[in-house]
Amino acid sequence: MKIMNMVNAINDALDIKLAEDKSVIVYGEDVGVEGGVFRVTEGLQQKYGASRVFDSPLAESGIVGTAVGMAVAGLRPVVEMQFCGFIYPAFNQIISHASRMRNRSRGKFETPMVIRMPYGGGINALEHHSESMETIFGHIPGLKVVVPSTPHDAKGMLIAAIESNDTILYMEPKRIYRAIKQEVEEGKFTIPLGKANVLTQGTDVTVVAYGAMVREVQKAMVMAKEAGISVELIDLRSIYPIDRETIAKSVKKTGRIITVTEGPRTYGVGSEISQIAIEEAFLNLEAPPARVSGFDVIVPLPKGEHHFMQDPYKIFYEIERIVKY
Amino acid sequence: MFNEYNPLKKAMFQVIDNDGKVINKKWMPQISDTRLLKIYKDMLFARVADLQIVSYQRQGRIFTYPPNYGQEAIAAAAGALIQDNDWMVPAFREMGTMLAKGVTLKELFLYFMGYEDGSKFENAKFTLPISVPIASQLLHAAGIGYAVKYNNEDKVIYAFVGDGGTSEGDFHEAVNFAGVWKVPVIFIIQNNQYGISTPTKMQTVSESLAIKAVAYGVKGIQVDGNDLFAMYKAIEESVKVCRNGEGPVLIEAVTYRKGAHTTSDDPTKYRTKEEEQEWDERDPMKRLKSYLITKKLWSEKEEEKIIPQFKEEVDRQFIEAENYGPYPKEDIFKYLYAEMPDDLHDQERQYDRFLQWKATKVK
Numbered sequence: 001m002k003i004m005n006m007v008n009a010i011n012d013a014l015d016i017k018l019a020e021d022k023s024v025i026v027y028g029e030d031v032g033v034e035g036g037v038f039r040v041t042e043g044l045q046q047k048y049g050a051s052r053v054f055d056s057p058l059a060e061s062g063i064v065g066t067a068v069g070m071a072v073a074g075l076r077p078v079v080e081m082q083f084c085g086f087i088y089p090a091f092n093q094i095i096s097h098a099s100r101m102r103n104r105s106r107g108k109f110e111t112p113m114v115i116r117m118p119y120g121g122g123i124n125a126l127e128h129h130s131e132s133m134e135t136i137f138g139h140i141p142g143l144k145v146v147v148p149s150t151p152h153d154a155k156g157m158l159i160a161a162i163e164s165n166d167t168i169l170y171m172e173p174k175r176i177y178r179a180i181k182q183e184v185e186e187g188k189f190t191i192p193l194g195k196a197n198v199l200t201q202g203t204d205v206t207v208v209a210y211g212a213m214v215r216e217v218q219k220a221m222v223m224a225k226e227a228g229i230s231v232e233l234i235d236l237r238s239i240y241p242i243d244r245e246t247i248a249k250s251v252k253k254t255g256r257i258i259t260v261t262e263g264p265r266t267y268g269v270g271s272e273i274s275q276i277a278i279e280e281a282f283l284n285l286e287a288p289p290a291r292v293s294g295f296d297v298i299v300p301l302p303k304g305e306h307h308f309m310q311d312p313y314k315i316f317y318e319i320e321r322i323v324k325y
Numbered sequence: 326m327f328n329e330y331n332p333l334k335k336a337m338f339q340v341i342d343n344d345g346k347v348i349n350k351k352w353m354p355q356i357s358d359t360r361l362l363k364i365y366k367d368m369l370f371a372r373v374a375d376l377q378i379v380s381y382q383r384q385g386r387i388f389t390y391p392p393n394y395g396q397e398a399i400a401a402a403a404g405a406l407i408q409d410n411d412w413m414v415p416a417f418r419e420m421g422t423m424l425a426k427g428v429t430l431k432e433l434f435l436y437f438m439g440y441e442d443g444s445k446f447e448n449a450k451f452t453l454p455i456s457v458p459i460a461s462q463l464l465h466a467a468g469i470g471y472a473v474k475y476n477n478e479d480k481v482i483y484a485f486v487g488d489g490g491t492s493e494g495d496f497h498e499a500v501n502f503a504g505v506w507k508v509p510v511i512f513i514i515q516n517n518q519y520g521i522s523t524p525t526k527m528q529t530v531s532e533s534l535a536i537k538a539v540a541y542g543v544k545g546i547q548v549d550g551n552d553l554f555a556m557y558k559a560i561e562e563s564v565k566v567c568r569n570g571e572g573p574v575l576i577e578a579v580t581y582r583k584g585a586h587t588t589s590d591d592p593t594k595y596r597t598k599e600e601e602q603e604w605d606e607r608d609p610m611k612r613l614k615s616y617l618i619t620k621k622l623w624s625e626k627e628e629e630k631i632i633p634q635f636k637e638e639v640d641r642q643f644i645e646a647e648n649y650g651p652y653p654k655e656d657i658f659k660y661l662y663a664e665m666p667d668d669l670h671d672q673e674r675q676y677d678r679f680l681q682w683k684a685t686k687v688k
Contacts, residue, residue, distance in 0.1 A: 062498035069468020096458045103660040106445045142661045165663040241666030
């Protein structure tokens, strides 16, 4: 075991896969010499050389499009989008090619590749640096979208993503890049993609969150405990595929469900989870499924961001409302 | 060659004139008579197939189809030079190269009839499926180029795009990435004068499309795309450049789309009879045939004899494709992921239940 934050854990996962598999290639804007703007890839170019870890021209479509080519030719590219707000030029390559190549070629070609991308708010950033747009990507057939919430998960999920023969959008909650430290297993291990994790067992209400929102829920749970409310916390881990079974099992037990997500509300991940609860546990429900989420607005610049972001009070407010419903 | 025909000099590379007479001996490629005849027959086959497909489409037997008519020399030259282990990254108007790689006409028919199975290309190695979003495939070529170089493989990547595609950001990014990475990609622009209805002069005010290579710092050349010998030589030289690790190369092949963009398009709306007649003079088949007839390698008589055989072969493969059979329901689900997610399984099972119910209702 070794104490790591999420940045260390992701770096460790890349290090392990680069060492083990020569087909793994890491590139993106400033990921080589500088080690990435968040230093996630620090030291890897020095260790593995500039043909395996390198700076690409500044072009997101180019980065993802060339990764599609590398992947069909047998490499396992792991590319970085510098910030979530800059991924849109690459959207066409993701939705038109990376997610379709196996289906289009009836299994002849695959695109085993990982697109890493820091996302989410709460870091006092400029415009385009704070969005949580997982819903958009979760709606693309052929793509997998995953989000770790701890250093341990970040490492195990990234190794699993690199080893997967699918295209994975691996979203990194940058707000907790360095905020959480924990003991992480050394060496190689994987966490299966598509399985949610029940972090805390409870009886009164199920709360589903992922990424940086997990920690906010945990803070709200301190207030809930004082109020005598028992919360079952599920870390979703994977936006697509979505773990219906774990959600269903939990809501059947508690009868209440709240989702906590950062992105805009309408058509969001919270809406999908609510629908799963209705389909799977209609007769067990004691309150309507509730959503704590961003509003359907543009993420405000830092001085106004607290109006948009979810915090323990907003979450506890909803927990109390739903339990008393 | 790339110095002599530097795009800044604004000279288009040609070897034969409109009558098939050699006007540029220096750059006449060495092609044996047998091989040349084979290339001509392949072009003829592509043209026969193309015209026949358009008539099938008019009969409602196949959906939208983009004809190659008039552009056969480009795909044939690439087809003659591409090796089994080279990569083919098509746009969608390169029938000759696809057939040379081992793609069958039947597979192309299946695709345009609405079966993804037509993109399996069972006997064609290293050939990507047709890419519909314009120019997006060029980035795949640059990425494949990186992989080829990384693995020290002796392979060249042939990547195609049209003149309209050069306006896309992905064209710029692909040539730029390939240039920075020095990868063995031959980008071939089929400048057929129109992107659907929009003339090339409305795509760019660059002097040519080849001249864009200069800005990227890569080798480029403008070639008469209706001159088989010129195309052959330009690609042959490009392959050498790539194999020497000095790629990529950008070729602008100047040609004319004699047919429509696709079968849903009506070219009479945006071009004149005079213009079409002018380009008829430069038709690639006519020019090569004149050369072959002068050299006594071919005759009208032989052509008359072979065309019905080609038609029969096209028909045979078309009918095979027409009888391909029903589209298995499972196929829409099973290729999305390496392993099907549970939720998708559930969706398929729900659909099964619906189909079973429907079978009891629909007689």
